Amino acid sequence: MNDVQFERRVELTKHNRLENKIEFINTHFLLTKEETRDPPKTTVGYLNECIKNYPLNEHWKNIWLIWRDIYSVVGRELPLNPDALWTMQVNFDAQIHGENINQFEKILNTFQTGTLAQRDEQTSVRNLVFSKHISYLNSFRKRIELSSSDDTSILIDSKISRFCTAISEAIFNNRSEMNYTDLDFLTKLMLEANEGDREFVETGFALDIPLFVMGTFAELGFNDKTLEIERFFNALSHSVTKCFSICAGQEVNDEENFLMECMLGIISHPKQQLLRSWGVEFIVQLNPQTRRALEDVGWYKFWANLEHFPSLQFSKVLDPTSQNYDFLKRFFSD
Amino acid sequence: MVSEEEQIHFFNTIFAPLREKVSVKDAMKAKSNASRFLMGECFGNMADDVLEQWNLDSLTDEEIESWKWLMAMRQKYHEFNENEQIKVHKFVWHKKPNEAGWGPKLVTEIRGSDRSEFLYITKPMDERTISKIRTVGTKFNLFQPPQQKVKHNVNVEPDEGFTIIRVRADAGDTLENRFESIIEHPQLEGMDVLFRQIIGLYLQDTVDHLPALGFVAPIKYGKEWKYGYEWTVEKNPQLEFLLRFEKTAPFLVPLRWDKEERTRFITLLHGDEWGGNFMAPPSDAGSIRPIDFEDAHIQHIKIELDPKNNIRSYLATSQGQDSPTSQNQGSHLSAGGKLAYRVTSYWSGEAPPLHAYSAMSALGRLFAALVQKQTLKTNPQEVDVWIEEATALFFNILRNSLNAFTSSTNGTKYLTSLGLDPEITQRGLMVRAVLAAYNWSEHWTCKTRDHDGDEEWYKGKWKKSSLEEFQFQLGVQGEWEVCSRDSDGRPTTTGHDYAKILRNEIETSDDWTDVEKTDIRKAISLLEEFGNTGIRVAGKQYRELIYLNKLLPFEKA
Numbered sequence: 001m002n003d004v005q006f007e008r009r010v011e012l013t014k015h016n017r018l019e020n021k022i023e024f025i026n027t028h029f030l031l032t033k034e035e036t037r038d039p040p041k042t043t044v045g046y047l048n049e050c051i052k053n054y055p056l057n058e059h060w061k062n063i064w065l066i067w068r069d070i071y072s073v074v075g076r077e078l079p080l081n082p083d084a085l086w087t088m089q090v091n092f093d094a095q096i097h098g099e100n101i102n103q104f105e106k107i108l109n110t111f112q113t114g115t116l117a118q119r120d121e122q123t124s125v126r127n128l129v130f131s132k133h134i135s136y137l138n139s140f141r142k143r144i145e146l147s148s149s150d151d152t153s154i155l156i157d158s159k160i161s162r163f164c165t166a167i168s169e170a171i172f173n174n175r176s177e178m179n180y181t182d183l184d185f186l187t188k189l190m191l192e193a194n195e196g197d198r199e200f201v202e203t204g205f206a207l208d209i210p211l212f213v214m215g216t217f218a219e220l221g222f223n224d225k226t227l228e229i230e231r232f233f234n235a236l237s238h239s240v241t242k243c244f245s246i247c248a249g250q251e252v253n254d255e256e257n258f259l260m261e262c263m264l265g266i267i268s269h270p271k272q273q274l275l276r277s278w279g280v281e282f283i284v285q286l287n288p289q290t291r292r293a294l295e296d297v298g299w300y301k302f303w304a305n306l307e308h309f310p311s312l313q314f315s316k317v318l319d320p321t322s323q324n325y326d327f328l329k330r331f332f333s334d
Numbered sequence: 335m336v337s338e339e340e341q342i343h344f345f346n347t348i349f350a351p352l353r354e355k356v357s358v359k360d361a362m363k364a365k366s367n368a369s370r371f372l373m374g375e376c377f378g379n380m381a382d383d384v385l386e387q388w389n390l391d392s393l394t395d396e397e398i399e400s401w402k403w404l405m406a407m408r409q410k411y412h413e414f415n416e417n418e419q420i421k422v423h424k425f426v427w428h429k430k431p432n433e434a435g436w437g438p439k440l441v442t443e444i445r446g447s448d449r450s451e452f453l454y455i456t457k458p459m460d461e462r463t464i465s466k467i468r469t470v471g472t473k474f475n476l477f478q479p480p481q482q483k484v485k486h487n488v489n490v491e492p493d494e495g496f497t498i499i500r501v502r503a504d505a506g507d508t509l510e511n512r513f514e515s516i517i518e519h520p521q522l523e524g525m526d527v528l529f530r531q532i533i534g535l536y537l538q539d540t541v542d543h544l545p546a547l548g549f550v551a552p553i554k555y556g557k558e559w560k561y562g563y564e565w566t567v568e569k570n571p572q573l574e575f576l577l578r579f580e581k582t583a584p585f586l587v588p589l590r591w592d593k594e595e596r597t598r599f600i601t602l603l604h605g606d607e608w609g610g611n612f613m614a615p616p617s618d619a620g621s622i623r624p625i626d627f628e629d630a631h632i633q634h635i636k637i638e639l640d641p642k643n644n645i646r647s648y649l650a651t652s653q654g655q656d657s658p659t660s661q662n663q664g665s666h667l668s669a670g671g672k673l674a675y676r677v678t679s680y681w682s683g684e685a686p687p688l689h690a691y692s693a694m695s696a697l698g699r700l701f702a703a704l705v706q707k708q709t710l711k712t713n714p715q716e717v718d719v720w721i722e723e724a725t726a727l728f729f730n731i732l733r734n735s736l737n738a739f740t741s742s743t744n745g746t747k748y749l750t751s752l753g754l755d756p757e758i759t760q761r762g763l764m765v766r767a768v769l770a771a772y773n774w775s776e777h778w779t780c781k782t783r784d785h786d787g788d789e790e791w792y793k794g795k796w797k798k799s800s801l802e803e804f805q806f807q808l809g810v811q812g813e814w815e816v817c818s819r820d821s822d823g824r825p826t827t828t829g830h831d832y833a834k835i836l837r838n839e840i841e842t843s844d845d846w847t848d849v850e851k852t853d854i855r856k857a858i859s860l861l862e863e864f865g866n867t868g869i870r871v872a873g874k875q876y877r878e879l880i881y882l883n884k885l886l887p888f889e890k891a
Contacts (some may be wrong), residue, residue, distance in 0.1 A: 014845045018854075019881060021839060025832045026886040089761075089818040090575075092825035093868075132806075139722060139810040140825075146730040148823035155825070158868030 092155075096137070100163055103133040107167055116182075123181050127188070130167075134160060134192055164193040336377065341388050344377075348404075349397045351428045359784045365427040372407050372425070372440070382409060400428065400438055403457040406495025407440060414442045414455065421445060423452065424610070434672035435628050445505060448616075452625060454499040463670070464490045467499060470669040473632050475501070476590035477602045479534065479621035480541050488627075503623060506616050510609025513704050517712060517720055525724065527618050529731045532700060534621035535612075536588055536693040537735045539742050544596065544643060547739060548635070549752060550585040550688045551648040552762075558689070559769065560679040561776035572809040573772070576765050579816055583762020584754065587649065587691040589635065599637045601649070601691040605629030605674025608703035629671030631686055644747045651688055676777070694763050698770025701728050702804075706778050709800035718803045725807040729815070732767060736760050764815040772808045775801060829865025829887060833858045853879040860888060 011017045106129045110122035137160050141153045168189050171182070336344075348368045350356050356364070370376040377385065385405060390398050407414075414420060423441040436456045444451040459467070471488025478485070482504055489500040509532070516525050538546040558580070559565070565573045587601045604611070606629040612622045624630075634652040639645060652665045666685040668674070675682055677690055677699065705724065709717050739745045740756045749756050779794035779801065793801055818826045836858050840851050853876040863871050864887045873888035 014843060015881075017843070018836075018839060018879070021835050022881065022885055025835060026884070028828070029832075029886045089758075090813075090816045091827060091831060092817045093827040093829075095813050095817055136806075136810060139726075139807065140814065142722060142726045143730070143811075143814045144823075144825065146726055147733075147819065150822075150824060154867040154869065155827070162868070 092140075096159055099133070099136065100159075100166075103129055104163070104167060104170075108170055111171060111182075120181050123185070126185060130185075130188065133163070137163070161193045164189040336380070336388075338389060342392060344371075345393060345397070345401075349393070349400070349428070352394070352397060352400075352431055355430065357784050358782065361429050365425070365429075368404060368427045368438070369425045372404055372411055374408060374411065399457055403438060403496055407455065409495075414440065414453070435670050441626075448505055450503055450505050452501045452503065454501070454626075454628075456497050456499065458492065458495065459490075459497045464492060464497065466667070467669050470630060470632060470667045471499065471501065471627055473590075473592075473600060473667065474602060474624070474627040474630050474669075476593075476600070477535075477588070477604075478503070478623050479615075480538065482620070482623060501625070503613065503625065504615065504620075506613040506623075508610050509612040509614050509622055509704070510707060512614040513609055513708060514711060517708055522720060522723055525727060526731060528614060529728050530735070531614060531620065531622050532612075532728075533697060533732050533735045535623065536697050537732075537739055538588075538621075539739050539744055541590065544589075544591060545639075545645055545744060545748075546589050547693070547745075548587055548589045548599075548601070548637065548645055548649045549748065549754070550587055550692075552582060552584045553689055554581045557680050558678055559773045560676065561773050561780075562679075564776060565772075570809070572812065573769070575816065576769055576812045580762060580765045580769055583759060583766055584648065584752070585689040585692045585766075586694055586763055587635075587688065588693050589637070589649075597639075599635045601633050601635055601688070603631040603633075603674055603677075603686065603691045604696065605631060605671060605677070607696055607700040609700075609707060612700070628669050629673040630669050631674050631691070632667045633685065633688065633691060634665045635688075644744065644751065646751050648752065649688060651685070692766065692770075694767040695770040697732065698767040698772075699774040701767075702771040702774035702777075705804055706775065706796060706800075709797055709804070710795075714797070714799065717797075717800050721800065721803050722807055725804070725811055729764065729768065729811050733760070733764055733815070736763055761815055765812060768808055768812045768815060772805060772812075775804055775808070824866060827865040827868065829861050829863075829868075831865075832885075832887065833861040833865065836861065847878070850878050853877055853882060857882045857885060861885070864888075 011020060107126055110126035110129075111119060137156055141156045144150055144153055144156065168186060171186070344367065348364045348371070351361050351364050367376060382405070390401065393401065414422065421443045423443045426439045426441070428438060436454070436459075439454050439456045442453045442455070444453070468488055468490040471490070475485070475488060486502050491498045491500070509528075512528055516522055516528060540546050562577070565577065589599050589601055591600065592598045604624050604627070606626065611624060611626040613625050614622055636650040636652045637645060638647045668684070674686065674690075677695065681687055681690065705721060709721070712720070737760060740749060740760050746756070749759060775796070778796050781795040783789075783792060783795055791798055820826050820830065836854055840846055840854050846854065856874050856876065857879075860871050860874060870887055873883050873885075876882050
């Protein structure tokens with residue numbers, strides 16, 4: 001914390017005031033977006049100093065819920081004050097955030113046991129924790145519908161997607177090998193994240209995870225069409241469809257050429273290029289019967305057309321600084 | 335001819351629950367044999383004078399009284415069951431030693447076209463008890479919903495060998511049966527109507543222009559919940575917050591008044607809330623009504639009204655002793671049953687504290703009782719689905735009903751006079767109802783069931799899976815009740831709180847120009863959109879305050 005210099009800011013102008021508020025919002029936004037108890041130390045230090053210098057009182061009640069989050073992140077307990085009734089409300093994000101963190105840690109713990117065999121033993125615990133947490137999140141759907149007549153529940157969908165994404169990314173960033181059981185869990189995450197009207201909040205899950213899972217296929221034997229792989233392909237199809245529609249933008253019309261143009265413009269990030277290349281590989285692998293069945297499916301039509309564009313060399317787009325570089329290279333090198 | 339050994343065996347069977355703690359199976363056997371004897375199915379060919387010759391030397395006084403009652407009932411049974419219009423509603427027999435209440439009883443229902451008459455036929459009672467039950471029953475009838483067509487005093491008549499308590503009421507089906515028929519329907523059709531009818535009994539704002547609900551001061555440090563000691567932080571961290579919240583809320587209790595003396599208010603506690611003790615109305619209109627007042631408690635209330643009948647302060651118990659012979663003196667009355675003392679561990683005396691009459695707690699208990707009973711009758715594959723649906727729906731309707739009260743003219747005046755924040759009070763009351771349901775769900779985990787080889791699937795009288803799902807749903811419901819919501823009923827999130835921070839800027843500072851305010855309002859609307867969806871939205875073009883684009887919840891254009 002020594003590197004944090006807290007400054008009581010003098011707000012000489014209205015613009016100083018507004019900029020400070022923007023900074024406060026941005027700091028908090030970054031903090032909650034992390035979805036873990038491990039935000040950058042400087043952020044923690046900044047918030048700690050904020051707490052010391054801005055004690056909770058009536059004046060601050062409008063941002064009470066934000067302070068509540070902050071207290072939990074910096075590891076302080078903020079008891080309810082029965083004499084200050086306004087402290088009794090809880091922001092929905094804060095409620096979900098706390099529960100997400102608990103379940104997130106429980107699930108990740110099942111990946112901390114080291115060997116594949118040990119992780120296998122944790123499978124049922126991991127799946128149970130995950131299923132119950134998704135049920136918990138989904139339980140609010142009915143309540144929102146009853147309370148507000150809003151049956152779209154986009155909020156819940158985004159919470160589920162974000163939760164699945166956060167876990168997937170944590171797994172992706174911390175594992176260098178996987179087995180079919182792990183693969184099954186990732187497939188489950190993808191299915192949950194894509195179910196119904198859910199959309200990806202971030203594209204990382206759609207792009208990074210399939211890449212990683214493809215690496216796993218390489219390790220396990222790509223042509224081994226197990227049930228897990230079939231399920232993964234199904235989940236991936238949903239995933240890619242959603243991802244592409246978001247990349248293309250909701251307001252874009254359905255005209256295929258225009259969509260293609262958008263996509264080619266957007267696909268510039270190395271991982272996205274990699275996915276495109278992989279898309280070509282994937283389409284080629286499908287048997288003629290499956291191809292005919294998919295002829296009218298939007299994402300298939302798009303992917304099938306990718307064949308007509310120069311494919312990229314996998315090895316050129318791999319990031320040498322990635323901790324998974326060696327592992328991925330085994331599969332993706334030419 | 336029945337041998338003396340057979341007689342003793344029969345007595346041993348039917349009086350076993352009075353002599354020792356017996357299994358559920360043996361208690362059922364005792365009841366079944368007593369019931370069959372009463373109906374003439376057991377020793378049916380024996381003349382009454384022969385039965386009167388049986389040797390009663392081995393029986394206690396209480397057993398002899400019960401035997402004589404059984405004999406008297408057997409002789410008159412054909413009158414209580416003479417045609418299709420007269421239906422035996424239930425038969426109650428001894429379940430355990432030292433029971434309180436009315437003891438064995440036969441409840442019949444004489445059905446008319448639009449009304450029924452219930453007869454509670456009990457063992458003979460002394461004059462004092464008869465008078466007490468008459469008074470309590472008549473006052474308890476004030477609890478009936480105002481839509482009820484039949485209003486009358488409860489009639490208690492001594493007869494040869496028994497006492498008959500007569501209660502008249504509109505026709506209908508039991509709440510338990512009505513709920514079961516709804517659960518059997520694939521779309522759970524009619525559930526919302528039934529829940530409104532349940533809540534309607536307890537949350538009547540006014541009756542005949544007089545207040546029918548009143549507040550009792552909160553108990554910040556009291557021990558409210560009987561099973562609360564199991565709600566440890568480790569086991570149920572979800573509940574910790576709710577318990578703290580609940581202690582800030584006042585109690586809402588039902589109010590009624592004597593017909594003859596409209597300034598003398600009472601509050602009522604049914605005391606044995608479950609689906610078989612309430613009747614659902616025959617049509618969609620009206621409310622459920624309570625039909626069994628054996629465990630009821632009635633408390634006279636001190637109430638301070640202004641000239642326009644607005645309540646000015648928290649309610650308090652009026653002074654005076656239980657005096658059933660003089661309606662104007664007694665402050666507390668009960669009909670003798672002790673079951674009401676189960677509702678908290680805080681009290682066990684004759685006069686329950688006023689908060690025990692809590693309407694929200696009673697509703698929570700009644701809902702939990704409906705769910706518990708129904709889960710035992712439902713296909714296990716379907717239970718989880720309807721538990722979630724029913725829990726969410728029940729508490730949503732309850733919240734709307736409560737909101738109607740707190741925002742009504744009377745409710746607003748009452749809250750204002752007590753200095754209560756309407757929204758927080760309402761949330762506290764909702765949390766109390768959720769906790770009451772949770773508390774009562776624990777109640778059946780302490781009940782024993784007979785060994786049948788399925789013990790591993792049960793906890794007390796709950797199927798473990800159903801209990802787990804119900805308590806899970808109550809936990810979610812509790813969290814939902816304390817979540818802040820916008821005026822459309824949507825949950826507010828950090829996006830809304832970010833918006834508040836910016837809104838505060840233009841509402842409290844007058845140094846922004848109109849153009850700048852427009853820019854800030856644009857950012858506010860985007861933050862609210864982010865709050866409603868949880869998805870980052872595209873930023874907008876600002877005319878002056880370009881740096882608003884730096885807000886991270888926005889996607890960069």
